[in-house]
Amino acid sequence: MAERGNMSERIYAVAIDGPAGAGKSTIAKRLSSGLGVIYVDTGAMYRAMALYMIKKGISAEDNDGISKACQDADISIDFADGEQVVILNGENVNGLIRTEEVSRMASITSKNPDVRTKLVELQRKLAKSKSVVMDGRDIGTVVLPDAKVKIYLTASSAVRAKRRYDELTAKGEKCDLAVIEADIIERDERDMNREIAPLKQADDAVLVDTSDMGIDEVHQRLLDIVNARIG
Numbered sequence: 001m002a003e004r005g006n007m008s009e010r011i012y013a014v015a016i017d018g019p020a021g022a023g024k025s026t027i028a029k030r031l032s033s034g035l036g037v038i039y040v041d042t043g044a045m046y047r048a049m050a051l052y053m054i055k056k057g058i059s060a061e062d063n064d065g066i067s068k069a070c071q072d073a074d075i076s077i078d079f080a081d082g083e084q085v086v087i088l089n090g091e092n093v094n095g096l097i098r099t100e101e102v103s104r105m106a107s108i109t110s111k112n113p114d115v116r117t118k119l120v121e122l123q124r125k126l127a128k129s130k131s132v133v134m135d136g137r138d139i140g141t142v143v144l145p146d147a148k149v150k151i152y153l154t155a156s157s158a159v160r161a162k163r164r165y166d167e168l169t170a171k172g173e174k175c176d177l178a179v180i181e182a183d184i185i186e187r188d189e190r191d192m193n194r195e196i197a198p199l200k201q202a203d204d205a206v207l208v209d210t211s212d213m214g215i216d217e218v219h220q221r222l223l224d225i226v227n228a229r230i231g
């Protein structure tokens with residue numbers, strides 16, 4: 001980070017992309033709080049948009065309906081105690097966007113070009129005036145191609161499935177490891193092969209495979225990358 005110069009020179013972005021279940025949000029939260037910058041979870045915005053479509057009764061197959069309806073969905077972001085709060089038409093929807101139904105709808109509505117245009121604009125606006133750690137699928141490639149730091153965080157599908165399985169069983173939820181892994185592979189397939197802004201590693205992103213790493217080790221590795229790129 002430059003100490004001299006105008007405001008914009010001191011503003012920086014850390015872009016973290018990667019597949020579902022790679023641990024992006026856990027690590028991005030920790031990194032942003034250590035750096036004292038805001039954390040922007042772009043997946044939550046796609047989830048809020050999906051929730052809007054569900055509330056409006058718009059079918060996942062109705063691409064034109066999704067394009068039209070997304071113009072009336074006013075999505076904004078607030079921060080309370082360092083946590084991102086997603087506001088959908090005036091309502092805090094943080095508690096409503098982590099269901100299976102919303103996950104499924106988000107993975108379909110996020111393919112719609114009008115949805116993406118609208119949310120990318122909001123994401124760029126957030127990174128314009130403040131330093132951010134932003135995670136998603138297309139941050140380093142599309143949203144913030146000039147980000148000072150780009151990280152592609154991944155892990156094998158087996159490891160990602162096991163982490164999710166442990167998380168759910170710790171909460172007392174019954175689940176099947178093989179089903180979770182199949183679901184992860186299906187989401188990878190959709191995210192990586194869609195026409196617009198598919199998930200891929202940016203040419204200038206650093207690949208971090210966390211399959212054999214613990215959370216502290218990943219955090220330290222990312223801090224080293226950030227320090228090397230922005231000092």
Ligand code: DC
Pocket residue numbers: 020042043044046047103106107108110135136137138139191
């Ligand atoms: O990261 P997540 O599971 O909360 O993301 C929800 C959905 O949004 C997922 O299907 C991928 C999509 N998404 C996207 O297309 N682009 C982003 N920058 C972030 C998420």
